[in-house]
Amino acid sequence: MPKWVIVLLIIALIGMLGCGCGFAACHFMCSAVGNAARTAGDQFRVEAEAAAKRAQTEMKRQGIESNAAGVSLPANLPSDIPIYSGFKPVAKVEPPGTQNATVTLEGTDSARKVADYYKDALTKKGWKQNIANEDEGNITQNYVKGDEALTLIISKGDTSTTLTMMYTKQ
Numbered sequence: 001m002p003k004w005v006i007v008l009l010i011i012a013l014i015g016m017l018g019c020g021c022g023f024a025a026c027h028f029m030c031s032a033v034g035n036a037a038r039t040a041g042d043q044f045r046v047e048a049e050a051a052a053k054r055a056q057t058e059m060k061r062q063g064i065e066s067n068a069a070g071v072s073l074p075a076n077l078p079s080d081i082p083i084y085s086g087f088k089p090v091a092k093v094e095p096p097g098t099q100n101a102t103v104t105l106e107g108t109d110s111a112r113k114v115a116d117y118y119k120d121a122l123t124k125k126g127w128k129q130n131i132a133n134e135d136e137g138n139i140t141q142n143y144v145k146g147d148e149a150l151t152l153i154i155s156k157g158d159t160s161t162t163l164t165m166m167y168t169k170q
Contacts, residue, residue, distance in 0.1 A: 074101035077167055080125045081150060084114055087163055099169040104162060111156040114163055115139040118152055 071089040076099050087107035094101050107114075119129060122143050127150065131142035139154040147170040155162045 074103050074167075077101045077103065077165070078148070080127075080145075081165065081167065082118075082121050082125075084109070084117060084163060087114075087161075100167060102164065102166045104164045106160045106162055108160055111137060111139050111154040111161050114154050114161060115141060115152070122150070 071092055073083065073089055074092050074094045076094060084105065084107060086109065087105035089103050089105050091104040092102065115134075118141060119132075123129065125145075127143040127145045129141060129143050131140065133140045137156050139152075141152045141154075143150045143152075149168045151166040153162075153164040153166075
């Protein structure tokens, strides 16, 4: 907040606490301070929106996409890695110049149900599970297939389950 707004707020507080200037003067001062605060807030909002647009542009340049609506699956995610039915992508990272990809999906089934599905589906497609860990409702599974690796992190939240898939290829 700009210093001049803080000064106006202090002056207004002094006026309201008994400077003897009367209601009209306090009302005028409070109105002026309120208008100044709104103007400062509007300026901050415009600057914040511009910063958000710059950040979004930079994220796209780096292969990062995050937005609850309209995120697509990473193009370099292999077709033998299934997407759990009913789960929608909410964020992804595809670093330029690599074959790596990370995608975060959300849905409503339990973390255990999702983990069991992937253990069965990936094993049938030739992936070998080499790590499985469960801690306080968070499930981590790691699979390998040749020079590829896939890590799944499945977490149950208050209203949804989050599935993060991290794919790497050597």
